[in-house]
Amino acid sequence: MDCRKFEITLISATDLENVRILGKMKVHARVSLSGGAAANGFEKRSPTDKHGETNPAWNHTMRFAISESMVENFNTMLVVKLYCKRKLGDRYVGEIHTPVKELFDFARSSGGSAVVCFPVQQGCVNSQGMLRFSYKFGEKIMIDKLLLAESVAGLNLA
Structure with a gap:
């Protein structure tokens, strides 16, 4: 099966809505790929920023x-959800959704990587700030080569 490495670097967010009544906002992000058969709702989490509050x-x-099939169709979405850490449970701040294919097509013209900004949405409410991230797509490789590379280099793609 053909596949690619996909790397995303969450840089920052600006002008987020302050969802705390008391205390400082401490924001983390949860990143997932949804809609593709191989995605299976797998989610990764960023560290919590304890100093930037709404930025x-x-x-x-x-x-x-x-x-490769996830890259080639519009059903696979990159989803980044932002949460404010609280003792009584994390509070939802907002999220972005964008098709992986659109990211791939945009980055193809600049060598496979790009830096972008997306408006953070909260449900159907208009922008609640901006999320800035960079991303990069690797070359298309066969899954057997990827497994070999992981075992030799000790890479953790999970």
Whole structure:
């Protein structure tokens, strides 16, 4: 099966809605790929920014292995959800959704990587700030080569 490495670096968010009544906002992100058969709702989490409040910065990189079919159709979505950490449970701040194919097509013209900003939405409410991230697609490879590379280099794509 053909697949690619997909790397996303969450850089920062700006002008998020303050969802705390008391205390400081401490924001983290949960990143997932949805809609593709191989995605299976797998989610990764960034560290919590404890200082930026409504303007958090992470500079945190996450790596995924995605099938070529996930890159080629508009059903696979990159979903980044932002949460404010609280003792009584995390509070939802907002999210972005974008098709992986659109990211791939946009990055193809610039060598396979790009830096982008997306408006953070809360349900159907208009923008609640901006999320900035960079991403990069690797070359198309066969899954057997990927498994070999993981075992030799000790890479953790999960």
